[in-house]
Amino acid sequence: MRLRVDGNLCSGQGRCYLRAPELLESDDEGFVTIRGGSIEVPPELRDAADRAVNACPEDAISLTDD
Protein backbone atom coordinates (compact mmCIF):
# COMPACT_ATOMS: atom_id res chain seq x y z
CA MET A 1 0.00 0.00 0.00
CA ARG A 2 1.19 3.48 -0.83
CA LEU A 3 -0.03 6.78 0.58
CA ARG A 4 0.22 9.65 -1.93
CA VAL A 5 -0.15 13.38 -1.42
CA ASP A 6 -1.07 15.47 -4.43
CA GLY A 7 1.30 18.45 -4.41
CA ASN A 8 -1.18 20.72 -6.20
CA LEU A 9 -4.07 20.06 -3.83
CA CYS A 10 -2.22 19.93 -0.49
CA SER A 11 -2.57 23.32 1.20
CA GLY A 12 -0.94 22.54 4.53
CA GLN A 13 -4.11 22.02 6.57
CA GLY A 14 -2.05 19.76 8.79
CA ARG A 15 -4.88 17.44 9.65
CA CYS A 16 -3.20 14.34 8.19
CA TYR A 17 -0.16 14.45 10.43
CA LEU A 18 -2.24 15.48 13.44
CA ARG A 19 -4.50 12.46 12.96
CA ALA A 20 -1.73 10.04 11.96
CA PRO A 21 1.45 11.14 13.74
CA GLU A 22 2.86 7.61 13.62
CA LEU A 23 2.97 7.86 9.83
CA LEU A 24 3.24 11.50 8.78
CA GLU A 25 4.96 14.67 9.89
CA SER A 26 5.08 18.37 9.16
CA ASP A 27 7.80 20.22 7.28
CA ASP A 28 9.03 23.68 8.27
CA GLU A 29 6.09 25.39 6.54
CA GLY A 30 3.40 23.13 7.93
CA PHE A 31 2.97 20.98 4.82
CA VAL A 32 3.17 17.22 5.20
CA THR A 33 6.74 16.19 4.32
CA ILE A 34 5.57 13.82 1.56
CA ARG A 35 3.64 16.56 -0.30
CA GLY A 36 3.94 15.76 -3.99
CA GLY A 37 5.25 12.28 -3.20
CA SER A 38 4.32 9.01 -1.53
CA ILE A 39 5.34 6.53 1.13
CA GLU A 40 4.95 2.80 1.62
CA VAL A 41 2.43 2.02 4.37
CA PRO A 42 3.21 -1.07 6.45
CA PRO A 43 0.08 -3.19 7.02
CA GLU A 44 0.03 -2.41 10.76
CA LEU A 45 -0.32 1.30 9.98
CA ARG A 46 -3.28 0.89 7.65
CA ASP A 47 -5.63 2.53 10.19
CA ALA A 48 -3.38 5.54 10.50
CA ALA A 49 -3.33 5.91 6.72
CA ASP A 50 -7.14 5.79 6.62
CA ARG A 51 -7.34 8.43 9.32
CA ALA A 52 -5.08 10.71 7.29
CA VAL A 53 -7.16 10.22 4.14
CA ASN A 54 -10.40 10.88 6.03
CA ALA A 55 -9.10 14.08 7.60
CA CYS A 56 -8.04 15.91 4.44
CA PRO A 57 -10.64 18.41 3.23
CA GLU A 58 -8.65 19.00 0.05
CA ASP A 59 -8.90 15.29 -0.89
CA ALA A 60 -5.18 15.53 -1.54
CA ILE A 61 -4.34 12.18 0.06
CA SER A 62 -5.01 8.77 -1.43
CA LEU A 63 -4.18 5.23 -0.46
CA THR A 64 -3.54 2.72 -3.25
CA ASP A 65 -2.81 -0.99 -3.30
CA ASP A 66 0.31 -0.86 -5.47
Next chain:
Amino acid sequence: MSDSKPIDRAEGVCPIIDIDYRIDRPAFETYASLNELREQAPVLYNRTPFNGYWMVTRYDLVKEALQRPDVFNNKLVSALGDPSQHLYLIPQNLDGKAHVAVRHVVNPWFSPLSVKRIEPLARERAIAMIEELAPKGSCNMTNEFAMLYATEMFLAMLGLPVEDGAMMLPLVEEIFHGFFGGDPEDQAKAADEIKQYFDAVIDDRLATPGDLGTDFVTFLLNSNMDDEPFSRENILTLCMTIMLAGLDTTRSALGFIFLHLATHEDDRLTLIDHPERIPDAVEEFVRLYALVIQDGRYVAQDVDFHGCPMRKGDVMWLGLAQANRDPRKFDRPDEFVLDRDSNKHMGFGIGQHRCLGAHLARTELIIVLEEWLARIPEFRLDTTDPLTERGGQLMLKSVPLAWSV
Protein backbone atom coordinates in the same frame (compact mmCIF):
# COMPACT_ATOMS: atom_id res chain seq x y z
CA MET B 1 -24.32 39.64 -22.22
CA SER B 2 -21.10 40.31 -20.33
CA ASP B 3 -22.30 43.85 -19.53
CA SER B 4 -25.57 42.60 -18.12
CA LYS B 5 -26.27 42.68 -14.42
CA PRO B 6 -25.76 39.36 -12.63
CA ILE B 7 -29.24 39.61 -11.12
CA ASP B 8 -30.73 39.68 -14.64
CA ARG B 9 -28.73 36.62 -15.62
CA ALA B 10 -29.83 34.84 -12.43
CA GLU B 11 -33.50 35.43 -13.28
CA GLY B 12 -35.11 32.13 -14.17
CA VAL B 13 -31.83 30.26 -13.59
CA CYS B 14 -31.68 30.04 -9.80
CA PRO B 15 -33.66 31.29 -6.79
CA ILE B 16 -33.24 35.00 -6.07
CA ILE B 17 -33.26 36.01 -2.43
CA ASP B 18 -32.89 39.20 -0.44
CA ILE B 19 -31.35 38.48 2.97
CA ASP B 20 -28.83 40.67 4.77
CA TYR B 21 -26.20 38.52 6.51
CA ARG B 22 -24.40 41.54 7.95
CA ILE B 23 -26.96 42.14 10.67
CA ASP B 24 -27.16 40.82 14.24
CA ARG B 25 -29.50 37.89 14.83
CA PRO B 26 -30.57 35.72 17.76
CA ALA B 27 -27.89 33.07 18.39
CA PHE B 28 -27.79 30.25 15.81
CA GLU B 29 -30.32 31.87 13.47
CA THR B 30 -27.67 32.54 10.85
CA TYR B 31 -26.86 28.82 10.62
CA ALA B 32 -30.56 27.94 10.45
CA SER B 33 -31.16 30.43 7.68
CA LEU B 34 -28.10 29.30 5.72
CA ASN B 35 -29.08 25.64 6.10
CA GLU B 36 -32.48 26.43 4.64
CA LEU B 37 -30.95 28.10 1.58
CA ARG B 38 -28.59 25.17 0.98
CA GLU B 39 -31.54 22.81 0.88
CA GLN B 40 -33.40 25.17 -1.43
CA ALA B 41 -30.70 25.19 -4.13
CA PRO B 42 -26.97 24.59 -4.73
CA VAL B 43 -26.59 28.12 -6.11
CA LEU B 44 -28.77 31.18 -5.41
CA TYR B 45 -28.51 34.88 -6.09
CA ASN B 46 -28.72 37.20 -3.08
CA ARG B 47 -29.44 40.83 -4.02
CA THR B 48 -28.15 42.25 -0.70
CA PRO B 49 -25.80 44.03 -0.07
CA PHE B 50 -24.71 46.33 -2.92
CA ASN B 51 -25.06 44.53 -6.26
CA GLY B 52 -25.50 41.19 -4.59
CA TYR B 53 -23.68 37.92 -5.09
CA TRP B 54 -23.95 34.37 -6.31
CA MET B 55 -24.30 32.19 -3.23
CA VAL B 56 -22.82 28.68 -3.50
CA THR B 57 -24.26 26.54 -0.72
CA ARG B 58 -23.30 22.87 -1.01
CA TYR B 59 -20.10 21.16 0.05
CA ASP B 60 -18.98 19.77 -3.29
CA LEU B 61 -19.56 23.02 -5.15
CA VAL B 62 -17.93 25.17 -2.48
CA LYS B 63 -14.91 22.88 -2.59
CA GLU B 64 -14.77 22.94 -6.37
CA ALA B 65 -14.86 26.75 -6.43
CA LEU B 66 -12.23 27.21 -3.71
CA GLN B 67 -9.88 24.88 -5.54
CA ARG B 68 -10.23 26.86 -8.80
CA PRO B 69 -8.36 30.14 -8.17
CA ASP B 70 -8.05 30.59 -11.94
CA VAL B 71 -11.83 31.01 -12.15
CA PHE B 72 -12.55 32.62 -8.76
CA ASN B 73 -9.86 35.04 -7.61
CA ASN B 74 -9.03 36.73 -4.32
CA LYS B 75 -9.28 40.38 -5.33
CA LEU B 76 -12.28 40.20 -3.01
CA VAL B 77 -12.52 37.94 0.05
CA SER B 78 -15.95 38.71 1.52
CA ALA B 79 -19.23 38.84 -0.38
CA LEU B 80 -20.55 41.25 2.26
CA GLY B 81 -18.11 44.15 2.01
CA ASP B 82 -18.49 47.27 -0.11
CA PRO B 83 -16.42 46.51 -3.25
CA SER B 84 -15.83 50.23 -3.78
CA GLN B 85 -14.38 50.76 -0.28
CA HIS B 86 -12.00 47.90 -0.28
CA LEU B 87 -9.50 47.42 2.56
CA TYR B 88 -6.45 45.74 1.03
CA LEU B 89 -5.20 42.63 2.86
CA ILE B 90 -2.01 40.55 2.53
CA PRO B 91 -1.88 37.63 1.87
CA GLN B 92 -5.69 37.33 1.41
CA ASN B 93 -5.97 39.62 -1.60
CA LEU B 94 -2.98 38.18 -3.45
CA ASP B 95 -3.33 35.63 -6.22
CA GLY B 96 -1.06 33.17 -7.94
CA LYS B 97 2.70 33.50 -7.66
CA ALA B 98 2.63 36.60 -5.46
CA HIS B 99 0.46 34.76 -2.95
CA VAL B 100 2.66 31.68 -2.96
CA ALA B 101 5.74 33.87 -2.42
CA VAL B 102 4.28 35.58 0.66
CA ARG B 103 2.94 32.34 2.14
CA HIS B 104 6.36 30.77 1.63
CA VAL B 105 7.79 33.49 3.90
CA VAL B 106 5.09 33.53 6.59
CA ASN B 107 4.04 29.85 6.69
CA PRO B 108 7.08 28.80 8.78
CA TRP B 109 6.23 31.45 11.38
CA PHE B 110 2.81 29.85 11.90
CA SER B 111 3.79 26.21 11.38
CA PRO B 112 3.12 23.58 14.05
CA LEU B 113 6.81 23.71 15.01
CA SER B 114 6.71 27.47 15.56
CA VAL B 115 3.47 27.29 17.47
CA LYS B 116 5.14 24.79 19.82
CA ARG B 117 7.52 27.58 20.77
CA ILE B 118 4.77 29.59 22.44
CA GLU B 119 2.91 26.58 23.83
CA PRO B 120 4.46 26.81 27.32
CA LEU B 121 3.52 30.49 27.52
CA ALA B 122 0.04 29.78 26.11
CA ARG B 123 -0.51 27.18 28.82
CA GLU B 124 0.97 29.28 31.59
CA ARG B 125 -1.24 32.28 30.69
CA ALA B 126 -4.35 30.11 30.30
CA ILE B 127 -3.79 28.59 33.75
CA ALA B 128 -3.13 31.99 35.35
CA MET B 129 -6.21 33.56 33.81
CA ILE B 130 -8.48 30.63 34.67
CA GLU B 131 -7.19 30.47 38.25
CA GLU B 132 -7.86 34.16 38.64
CA LEU B 133 -11.45 33.67 37.44
CA ALA B 134 -12.23 30.43 39.28
CA PRO B 135 -12.91 31.93 42.76
CA LYS B 136 -15.21 34.57 41.25
CA GLY B 137 -17.83 32.03 40.21
CA SER B 138 -18.75 33.75 36.98
CA CYS B 139 -17.37 35.40 33.87
CA ASN B 140 -18.41 36.59 30.48
CA MET B 141 -16.53 34.19 28.21
CA THR B 142 -16.45 36.38 25.11
CA ASN B 143 -15.73 39.79 26.55
CA GLU B 144 -13.54 38.78 29.45
CA PHE B 145 -11.56 35.59 29.08
CA ALA B 146 -11.62 34.91 25.33
CA MET B 147 -10.85 38.40 24.13
CA LEU B 148 -7.94 38.83 26.52
CA TYR B 149 -6.49 35.41 25.85
CA ALA B 150 -6.66 35.61 22.06
CA THR B 151 -5.03 39.02 22.09
CA GLU B 152 -2.21 37.96 24.39
CA MET B 153 -1.47 34.89 22.28
CA PHE B 154 -1.48 36.85 19.04
CA LEU B 155 0.98 39.34 20.48
CA ALA B 156 3.15 36.59 21.98
CA MET B 157 3.28 34.82 18.60
CA LEU B 158 4.59 37.99 16.98
CA GLY B 159 7.00 38.82 19.78
CA LEU B 160 5.14 41.99 20.78
CA PRO B 161 4.32 43.16 24.34
CA VAL B 162 1.07 41.58 25.52
CA GLU B 163 0.12 44.86 27.27
CA ASP B 164 -0.52 46.43 23.85
CA GLY B 165 -3.65 44.34 23.44
CA ALA B 166 -5.97 46.71 25.29
CA MET B 167 -5.28 49.48 22.80
CA MET B 168 -5.66 47.23 19.74
CA LEU B 169 -8.97 45.53 20.37
CA PRO B 170 -11.30 48.50 19.82
CA LEU B 171 -9.49 49.18 16.53
CA VAL B 172 -9.98 45.59 15.41
CA GLU B 173 -13.67 45.82 16.32
CA GLU B 174 -14.01 48.98 14.24
CA ILE B 175 -12.44 47.35 11.21
CA PHE B 176 -14.79 44.38 11.43
CA HIS B 177 -17.70 46.75 11.81
CA GLY B 178 -16.57 48.36 8.55
CA PHE B 179 -16.44 45.00 6.74
CA PHE B 180 -20.06 44.31 7.58
CA GLY B 181 -22.00 47.50 7.16
CA GLY B 182 -20.18 50.07 9.32
CA ASP B 183 -18.83 53.42 8.17
CA PRO B 184 -15.94 52.84 5.70
CA GLU B 185 -14.26 56.05 6.90
CA ASP B 186 -14.16 54.84 10.50
CA GLN B 187 -12.76 51.59 9.22
CA ALA B 188 -10.01 53.32 7.26
CA LYS B 189 -9.15 55.42 10.31
CA ALA B 190 -8.85 52.33 12.53
CA ALA B 191 -6.69 50.59 9.91
CA ASP B 192 -4.43 53.65 9.80
CA GLU B 193 -4.06 53.60 13.58
CA ILE B 194 -3.05 49.95 13.57
CA LYS B 195 -0.57 50.66 10.80
CA GLN B 196 0.84 53.57 12.84
CA TYR B 197 1.43 51.18 15.71
CA PHE B 198 3.34 48.78 13.46
CA ASP B 199 5.10 51.70 11.78
CA ALA B 200 6.58 52.59 15.16
CA VAL B 201 7.54 48.94 15.72
CA ILE B 202 9.35 48.89 12.35
CA ASP B 203 11.28 52.06 13.22
CA ASP B 204 12.23 50.54 16.53
CA ARG B 205 13.40 47.24 15.00
CA LEU B 206 15.38 49.02 12.29
CA ALA B 207 17.22 50.89 15.03
CA THR B 208 17.47 47.91 17.38
CA PRO B 209 16.82 44.56 15.66
CA GLY B 210 15.04 41.95 17.72
CA ASP B 211 15.62 38.18 17.67
CA LEU B 212 15.13 36.77 14.15
CA GLY B 213 13.51 33.66 15.58
CA THR B 214 11.00 35.29 17.92
CA ASP B 215 10.37 38.82 16.68
CA PHE B 216 8.07 38.83 13.65
CA VAL B 217 8.81 42.35 12.43
CA THR B 218 12.57 41.78 12.59
CA PHE B 219 12.02 38.52 10.72
CA LEU B 220 10.02 40.26 7.99
CA LEU B 221 12.57 43.05 7.68
CA ASN B 222 15.15 40.35 6.95
CA SER B 223 12.95 38.29 4.58
CA ASN B 224 12.64 38.50 0.82
CA MET B 225 9.61 38.06 -1.36
CA ASP B 226 10.70 36.91 -4.83
CA ASP B 227 14.26 38.16 -4.13
CA GLU B 228 12.99 41.61 -3.19
CA PRO B 229 12.89 42.78 0.43
CA PHE B 230 9.40 43.37 1.80
CA SER B 231 8.39 46.99 1.41
CA ARG B 232 7.40 48.87 4.56
CA GLU B 233 3.86 49.18 3.21
CA ASN B 234 3.62 45.43 2.68
CA ILE B 235 4.91 44.70 6.18
CA LEU B 236 2.33 47.08 7.63
CA THR B 237 -0.49 45.54 5.64
CA LEU B 238 0.62 42.03 6.52
CA CYS B 239 0.80 42.76 10.26
CA MET B 240 -2.59 44.46 10.26
CA THR B 241 -4.11 41.59 8.30
CA ILE B 242 -2.74 38.95 10.64
CA MET B 243 -4.10 40.86 13.58
CA LEU B 244 -7.55 41.07 12.02
CA ALA B 245 -7.50 37.40 11.13
CA GLY B 246 -6.23 36.17 14.47
CA LEU B 247 -8.00 38.07 17.20
CA ASP B 248 -11.66 38.00 16.32
CA THR B 249 -11.83 34.38 15.19
CA THR B 250 -10.22 32.76 18.22
CA ARG B 251 -12.30 34.82 20.60
CA SER B 252 -15.48 33.96 18.70
CA ALA B 253 -14.64 30.27 18.61
CA LEU B 254 -14.26 30.21 22.39
CA GLY B 255 -17.67 31.85 22.76
CA PHE B 256 -19.45 29.18 20.71
CA ILE B 257 -17.47 26.31 22.26
CA PHE B 258 -18.18 27.36 25.85
CA LEU B 259 -21.84 28.03 25.12
CA HIS B 260 -22.04 24.52 23.69
CA LEU B 261 -20.35 22.96 26.73
CA ALA B 262 -22.50 24.97 29.14
CA THR B 263 -25.64 23.67 27.45
CA HIS B 264 -24.59 20.09 26.52
CA GLU B 265 -23.64 18.33 29.72
CA ASP B 266 -22.98 14.96 28.05
CA ASP B 267 -20.35 16.45 25.74
CA ARG B 268 -18.75 18.31 28.63
CA LEU B 269 -18.58 15.17 30.77
CA THR B 270 -17.03 13.22 27.90
CA LEU B 271 -14.24 15.75 27.55
CA ILE B 272 -13.69 15.90 31.32
CA ASP B 273 -13.35 12.11 31.44
CA HIS B 274 -11.36 11.92 28.20
CA PRO B 275 -9.14 14.96 27.82
CA GLU B 276 -7.23 13.06 25.13
CA ARG B 277 -10.29 13.57 22.92
CA ILE B 278 -10.03 17.36 23.12
CA PRO B 279 -8.06 17.75 19.85
CA ASP B 280 -10.80 15.86 17.95
CA ALA B 281 -13.42 17.90 19.80
CA VAL B 282 -11.79 21.14 18.68
CA GLU B 283 -11.86 19.97 15.06
CA GLU B 284 -15.54 19.11 15.39
CA PHE B 285 -16.30 22.47 17.03
CA VAL B 286 -14.56 24.22 14.14
CA ARG B 287 -16.81 22.29 11.74
CA LEU B 288 -20.04 22.87 13.64
CA TYR B 289 -19.47 26.52 14.47
CA ALA B 290 -17.81 27.97 11.39
CA LEU B 291 -17.37 31.66 12.21
CA VAL B 292 -16.13 32.66 8.82
CA ILE B 293 -19.40 31.65 7.21
CA GLN B 294 -18.25 32.50 3.69
CA ASP B 295 -15.21 33.12 1.57
CA GLY B 296 -15.84 35.87 -0.97
CA ARG B 297 -14.34 35.73 -4.46
CA TYR B 298 -14.54 37.59 -7.75
CA VAL B 299 -15.32 35.69 -10.91
CA ALA B 300 -12.03 35.98 -12.85
CA GLN B 301 -13.32 34.71 -16.19
CA ASP B 302 -16.74 34.09 -17.68
CA VAL B 303 -17.93 30.67 -16.60
CA ASP B 304 -21.04 28.58 -16.63
CA PHE B 305 -20.95 27.26 -13.05
CA HIS B 306 -23.43 24.43 -12.58
CA GLY B 307 -25.91 26.09 -14.89
CA CYS B 308 -25.39 29.65 -13.69
CA PRO B 309 -24.02 32.17 -16.19
CA MET B 310 -21.31 33.94 -14.20
CA ARG B 311 -19.34 36.75 -15.75
CA LYS B 312 -15.99 38.30 -14.94
CA GLY B 313 -16.36 40.67 -11.97
CA ASP B 314 -19.43 39.05 -10.44
CA VAL B 315 -19.22 38.56 -6.65
CA MET B 316 -19.24 35.05 -5.14
CA TRP B 317 -20.25 33.77 -1.71
CA LEU B 318 -18.67 30.38 -1.09
CA GLY B 319 -20.59 29.06 1.89
CA LEU B 320 -18.14 27.50 4.35
CA ALA B 321 -20.72 27.23 7.14
CA GLN B 322 -23.27 25.75 4.74
CA ALA B 323 -20.73 23.21 3.46
CA ASN B 324 -19.77 22.26 7.02
CA ARG B 325 -23.40 21.38 7.78
CA ASP B 326 -24.26 19.80 4.43
CA PRO B 327 -26.11 16.53 5.11
CA ARG B 328 -24.77 15.24 1.75
CA LYS B 329 -21.33 15.24 3.37
CA PHE B 330 -21.89 14.83 7.12
CA ASP B 331 -24.26 12.58 9.07
CA ARG B 332 -26.20 14.46 11.75
CA PRO B 333 -24.65 17.70 10.45
CA ASP B 334 -26.17 20.01 13.07
CA GLU B 335 -24.94 17.93 15.99
CA PHE B 336 -21.61 17.74 17.78
CA VAL B 337 -20.35 14.24 16.95
CA LEU B 338 -16.99 13.41 18.47
CA ASP B 339 -16.58 10.04 16.75
CA ARG B 340 -16.82 11.02 13.11
CA ASP B 341 -14.90 8.60 10.89
CA SER B 342 -14.35 11.39 8.44
CA ASN B 343 -14.35 15.10 9.22
CA LYS B 344 -13.28 16.98 6.11
CA HIS B 345 -14.64 20.28 7.36
CA MET B 346 -13.80 23.64 5.80
CA GLY B 347 -13.76 25.64 9.02
CA PHE B 348 -10.29 26.95 8.20
CA GLY B 349 -11.15 27.40 4.54
CA ILE B 350 -9.65 25.20 1.85
CA GLY B 351 -7.47 25.75 -1.19
CA GLN B 352 -4.25 27.72 -1.28
CA HIS B 353 -5.67 30.46 0.99
CA ARG B 354 -6.46 28.15 3.90
CA CYS B 355 -6.14 29.87 7.26
CA LEU B 356 -2.52 30.77 7.99
CA GLY B 357 -3.16 30.74 11.73
CA ALA B 358 -4.99 27.40 11.87
CA HIS B 359 -2.23 25.66 13.82
CA LEU B 360 -2.07 28.49 16.33
CA ALA B 361 -5.85 28.57 16.68
CA ARG B 362 -6.06 24.82 17.29
CA THR B 363 -3.34 24.97 19.91
CA GLU B 364 -4.99 27.85 21.75
CA LEU B 365 -8.41 26.18 21.75
CA ILE B 366 -7.00 22.84 22.90
CA ILE B 367 -5.01 24.40 25.74
CA VAL B 368 -7.94 26.50 26.98
CA LEU B 369 -10.26 23.49 27.00
CA GLU B 370 -7.74 21.27 28.77
CA GLU B 371 -6.92 23.80 31.47
CA TRP B 372 -10.47 25.11 31.93
CA LEU B 373 -12.11 21.70 32.27
CA ALA B 374 -9.37 20.63 34.72
CA ARG B 375 -10.15 23.64 36.94
CA ILE B 376 -13.79 24.58 36.32
CA PRO B 377 -15.40 21.34 35.13
CA GLU B 378 -18.95 22.32 36.10
CA PHE B 379 -20.37 25.53 34.67
CA ARG B 380 -23.65 26.77 33.27
CA LEU B 381 -25.05 29.56 31.16
CA ASP B 382 -25.76 32.44 33.52
CA THR B 383 -28.71 34.10 31.79
CA THR B 384 -32.18 33.35 30.55
CA ASP B 385 -32.09 36.22 28.09
CA PRO B 386 -31.72 35.25 24.44
CA LEU B 387 -28.13 35.51 23.15
CA THR B 388 -27.24 37.56 20.11
CA GLU B 389 -24.75 36.86 17.34
CA ARG B 390 -23.03 39.48 15.24
CA GLY B 391 -23.62 39.08 11.52
CA GLY B 392 -20.92 39.08 8.86
CA GLN B 393 -18.32 37.06 10.68
CA LEU B 394 -20.17 35.31 13.46
CA MET B 395 -19.47 36.12 17.08
CA LEU B 396 -21.68 35.71 20.13
CA LYS B 397 -21.83 39.14 21.68
CA SER B 398 -21.94 37.80 25.21
CA VAL B 399 -21.69 34.35 26.83
CA PRO B 400 -22.16 34.76 30.61
CA LEU B 401 -21.08 31.66 32.51
CA ALA B 402 -21.43 30.78 36.20
CA TRP B 403 -20.19 27.99 38.46
CA SER B 404 -20.24 27.11 42.13
CA VAL B 405 -17.30 28.20 44.25
